[in-house]
Amino acid sequence: MAPLKKRGRPSLGHGPSTEVHLRVPESLYDRTYAAAIKGRMSVPERIRRALKRDLGTENRQPET
Numbered sequence: 001m002a003p004l005k006k007r008g009r010p011s012l013g014h015g016p017s018t019e020v021h022l023r024v025p026e027s028l029y030d031r032t033y034a035a036a037i038k039g040r041m042s043v044p045e046r047i048r049r050a051l052k053r054d055l056g057t058e059n060r061q062p063e064t
Contacts, residue, residue: 024032036046
């Protein structure tokens with residue numbers, strides 16, 4: 001028998017996650033909200049994807 005899938009939200013990545021709270025200007029939130037709706041995702045998911053794209057390990061450049 002195949003193992004059952006874990007219920008609930010999928011994993012955010014490898015290893016433990018950290019909860020972060022942030023404030024952004026209303027205009028930035030509005031643009032993020034519009035992009036999330038266009039991409040058919042939540043605002044937090046849109047922010048996670050942007051952070052992963054901009055700061056993720058796949059794009060990491062050596063620090064100087």
